[in-house]
Amino acid sequence: MTQAAPVTDEALREEVRAWLADNWKGLPRSGGGAGWTASPEQKAWLAKVVEARWAVPRWPAAWLGRGLSDAQARIIEREFAAAGAPGAGQDRTNLWANTLLACGTEALKQKLVLPLLRQEVGMCLLYSEPGAGSDLAGIRTRAERVGDHFVVNGQKVWTSGAATADYGMLIARTDWDVPKHKGISFFFLPMKQPGVEVRPLRQITDESHFNEVFITDAIVPAENLLRDLGDGWSVLQTALAYERSVMGESARGGRSGAAESKTEEPLIALAREAGALGDPLLRQDLAQAIAYKRLNALNTARAKADLAQGSSSPVMSLGKLAMSRILHEEARVRTAILGAASLLEGPDHPRSEDANFLALNAYFTSIGGGTDQIQRNIIGERVLGLPREPEVDRDIPFREVRSGR
Amino acid sequence: MASLSAEERSALRDAVSRLLADKSTEADVRRTMETETGYDSGLWGQLAEMGVTGLVIEEAYGGAGAGPMEVEAVMEAAGAALLCSPLLASSVLAAELLRALGDEDAKARLLPDMAAGKTIVTAALTGDAGTWVEDGVSVTADAVDEAFALNGVASYVLNGQNADVLLVLARADDGLAVFEVDPKADGVSLAGLPTFDHTLRLARITFSGAPARRIGGAAWRAVQAAIDLALVALAGEQAGAAQRCLDFTVDYAKNRYQFGRAIGSFQAIKHMAADLLLETESAISAARHAAARLAEGAADAEAAVSLAAFACADAFTRTTADAVQMHGGIAFTWAHPAHLYLRRARADAQLFGASPAHRERFLKALGA
Ligand SMILES: Cc1cc2nc3c(=O)[nH]c(=O)nc-3n(C[C@H](O)[C@H](O)[C@H](O)COP(=O)(O)OP(=O)(O)OC[C@H]3O[C@@H](n4cnc5c(N)ncnc54)[C@H](O)[C@@H]3O)c2cc1C
Numbered sequence: 001m002t003q004a005a006p007v008t009d010e011a012l013r014e015e016v017r018a019w020l021a022d023n024w025k026g027l028p029r030s031g032g033g034a035g036w037t038a039s040p041e042q043k044a045w046l047a048k049v050v051e052a053r054w055a056v057p058r059w060p061a062a063w064l065g066r067g068l069s070d071a072q073a074r075i076i077e078r079e080f081a082a083a084g085a086p087g088a089g090q091d092r093t094n095l096w097a098n099t100l101l102a103c104g105t106e107a108l109k110q111k112l113v114l115p116l117l118r119q120e121v122g123m124c125l126l127y128s129e130p131g132a133g134s135d136l137a138g139i140r141t142r143a144e145r146v147g148d149h150f151v152v153n154g155q156k157v158w159t160s161g162a163a164t165a166d167y168g169m170l171i172a173r174t175d176w177d178v179p180k181h182k183g184i185s186f187f188f189l190p191m192k193q194p195g196v197e198v199r200p201l202r203q204i205t206d207e208s209h210f211n212e213v214f215i216t217d218a219i220v221p222a223e224n225l226l227r228d229l230g231d232g233w234s235v236l237q238t239a240l241a242y243e244r245s246v247m248g249e250s251a252r253g254g255r256s257g258a259a260e261s262k263t264e265e266p267l268i269a270l271a272r273e274a275g276a277l278g279d280p281l282l283r284q285d286l287a288q289a290i291a292y293k294r295l296n297a298l299n300t301a302r303a304k305a306d307l308a309q310g311s312s313s314p315v316m317s318l319g320k321l322a323m324s325r326i327l328h329e330e331a332r333v334r335t336a337i338l339g340a341a342s343l344l345e346g347p348d349h350p351r352s353e354d355a356n357f358l359a360l361n362a363y364f365t366s367i368g369g370g371t372d373q374i375q376r377n378i379i380g381e382r383v384l385g386l387p388r389e390p391e392v393d394r395d396i397p398f399r400e401v402r403s404g405r
Numbered sequence: 406m407a408s409l410s411a412e413e414r415s416a417l418r419d420a421v422s423r424l425l426a427d428k429s430t431e432a433d434v435r436r437t438m439e440t441e442t443g444y445d446s447g448l449w450g451q452l453a454e455m456g457v458t459g460l461v462i463e464e465a466y467g468g469a470g471a472g473p474m475e476v477e478a479v480m481e482a483a484g485a486a487l488l489c490s491p492l493l494a495s496s497v498l499a500a501e502l503l504r505a506l507g508d509e510d511a512k513a514r515l516l517p518d519m520a521a522g523k524t525i526v527t528a529a530l531t532g533d534a535g536t537w538v539e540d541g542v543s544v545t546a547d548a549v550d551e552a553f554a555l556n557g558v559a560s561y562v563l564n565g566q567n568a569d570v571l572l573v574l575a576r577a578d579d580g581l582a583v584f585e586v587d588p589k590a591d592g593v594s595l596a597g598l599p600t601f602d603h604t605l606r607l608a609r610i611t612f613s614g615a616p617a618r619r620i621g622g623a624a625w626r627a628v629q630a631a632i633d634l635a636l637v638a639l640a641g642e643q644a645g646a647a648q649r650c651l652d653f654t655v656d657y658a659k660n661r662y663q664f665g666r667a668i669g670s671f672q673a674i675k676h677m678a679a680d681l682l683l684e685t686e687s688a689i690s691a692a693r694h695a696a697a698r699l700a701e702g703a704a705d706a707e708a709a710v711s712l713a714a715f716a717c718a719d720a721f722t723r724t725t726a727d728a729v730q731m732h733g734g735i736a737f738t739w740a741h742p743a744h745l746y747l748r749r750a751r752a753d754a755q756l757f758g759a760s761p762a763h764r765e766r767f768l769k770a771l772g773a
Contacts, residue, residue, distance in 0.1 A: 264771075264772065268768070
């Protein structure tokens with residue numbers, strides 16, 4: 001790793017503060033909901049952050065970083081958070097850029113690392129298929145080498161952001177005669193080409209963020225292969241680990257745009273507003289839902305402190321499971337506060353709109369990025385060291401594996 | 406000792422763990438819990454030598470002058486080993502009550518021997534119903550010449566039968582006050598209660614004109630401070646015990662085979678274990694956070710202590726309950742240690758108030 005000149009915590013903090021004071025002027029609010037694509041103002045801001053080397057300070061200097069320790073990088077993240085400025089800490093959260101930096105060819109890195117950090121290119125994850133969800137090693141989309149590129153055929157599903165994406169991180173089968181984990185390769189597939197057809201799916205939230213993707217003789221250049229042919233499973237593990245840790249820390253808010261109290265716990269404010277704060281049963285639920293949130297924050301803080309002291313903590317792996325518990329419970333309590341009002345929706349009923357949306361969208365975390373059940377398997381096996389589940393198809397050539405829905 | 410660094414604190418926890426691994430084995434616990442006093446005086450002496458019995462007592466009185474974070478760390482180790490001792494009653498609750506009352510005369514008289522492990526003091530804070538709230542106190546104190554006479558009943562008194570000195574919360578003319586009472590004095594009758602958790606000692610104490618000496622002034626704030634520190638200690642005990650219980654359960658799941666597989670490879674078991682890991686890790690975070698906030702005297706200390714109180718009680722209760730289930734029939738036997746932890750969990754969950762009350766206090770502390 002390229003090491004920048006060592007800097008004291010204090011000097012670093014001063015430098016970020018001064019830079020933010022000179023440069024951060026705020027961004028116009030990008031109307032409601034979670035933005036799946038960055039606005040021109042956001043992109044311009046990110047470009048500045050990247051250029052000043054605040055975006056990925058843990059990365060080496062050769063790749064726009066500062067070679068800083070985790071503890072020092074967090075100083076930068078805290079200053080950005082305090083100012084309300086986005087863009088720092090991408091070396092923790094930007095799963096595309098991290099996967100590419102860790103596993104990509106030199107040519108692909110030169111081409112895409114900078115645009116990824118500036119969010120100039122849109123990305124999506126082409127993992128799930130109709131016949132392969134939790135069991136991603138069961139994918140049947142195939143990629144075949146033809147000269148200096150690969151030809152891809154198959155179908156993907158639940159692909160968030162596919163409609164706007166420039167590239168998809170694709171897993172495809174390149175060898176059918178080896179056991180299922182061994183014949184998979186990982187690519188950056190260009191999405192804007194005739195062989196890639198994206199069809200939006202209507203979600204339970206009535207939105208359409210995810211899609212079906214039909215891939216017919218699509219082309220991917222050989223330099224877009226990450227690691228070696230047949231080594232895709234290991235790349236996928238790297239990418240999934242980033243995805244899960246991000247999901248353990250963040251969650252979408254409501255979608256009505258109704259203002260929430262900044263000073264008081266939103267659940268308490270809502271109960272107060274609804275005149276329900278005196279209900280002793282509800283108060284028990286309120287306390288418990290707020291407690292789940294606080295406990296997760298405390299766990300995360302402890303894991304970070306452990307990490308700073310050089311010991312890794314099992315707590316890190318618990319974030320996603322904790323988050324899905326928090327989201328489902330929060331939605332349940334919101335609904336309990338509103339009572340019959342939760343039967344309604346639409347602009348005249350923003351509180352119900354939020355409660356109902358959150359109840360549905362909580363599945364984003366408990367299913368997306370691997371289900372809670374899979375997460376429990378992972379914690380049981382990798383953290384607690386319990387024996388793996390027997391897999392009937394682990395050692396046989398994929399050609400002979402049974403499939404079906 | 407005073408406030409230790411994080412490393413020193415974990416060294417302290419490790420040192421106590423090592424001692425208890427040797428002296429508070431399952432066999433030791435089983436033997437000790439059936440004795441009259443319910444604790445091992447030899448081990449108590451060793452804990453005193455390590456400074457554990459005087460942890461929160463000021464250095465001027467022979468203590469370590471440490472704080473909530475050190476207490477919490479020690480209690481994690483004590484909980485894991487199911488230590489039978491008056492640590493919570495004497496070294497935490499009574500010691501903190503004396504500190505908070507700030508009566509120099511009483512401190513000088515009692516604290517040095519408490520720190521040295523020679524004197525065991527306990528605090529009788531509840532009325533007959535065991536509620537640990539202001540309204541629950543039913544002992545009354547009447548002024549008699551220079552001294553006082555106590556009348557009434559205090560029950561669920563932790564380690565009452567071990568105490569050389571009682572600190573009794575009673576109603577005086579000017580409100581609640583704390584009184585020092587000799588348990589052997591006339592007018593004091595003390596009965597040990599048959600506890601569900603055999604590692605615990607509780608007594609019911611009846612006062613009929615018992616001679617008492619008043620300590621300090623208005624008492625409730627001091628009692629609340631003592632209960633808060635005791636809650637942090639208890640949270641540490643619960644977190645440490647839950648973790649130990651999860652550890653031996655996971656171990657069992659790796660080694661017990663059914664249907665030709667280790668039972669830990671079955672998801673019904675594996676998923677329970679993963680959920681329990683979330684519970685126990687959250688308990689540890691909550692207990693340590695509460696200790697840190699209390700040590701700082703932070704404005705949100707009350708919220709942090711209440712959160713730890715119910716999170717740790719619930720986590721320990723659930724961990725022990727699921728641990729029994731995951732062990733199957735073997736855990737239903739007296740010979741298996743799971744029920745010892747289950748009993749401790751159910752007992753700890755009632756001391757100083759139960760989870761619903763702590764959830765309510767947590768919410769109030771958040772301004773609701
Ligand atoms: C909002 C959202 C966004 C998504 N975005 C993307 C995306 O951008 N790109 C992408 O590729 N995918 C995406 N996904 C797909 C997601 O990763 C899969 O839905 C998920 O991994 C589950 O796969 P499945 O839907 O096929 O369910 P299945 O795997 O069929 O699971 C069905 C049920 O069986 C259980 N189950 C399956 N296997 C096991 C096992 N071994 N042990 C215990 N239980 C098991 C599951 O927990 C679940 O309850 C998204 C999903 C959602 C909900």
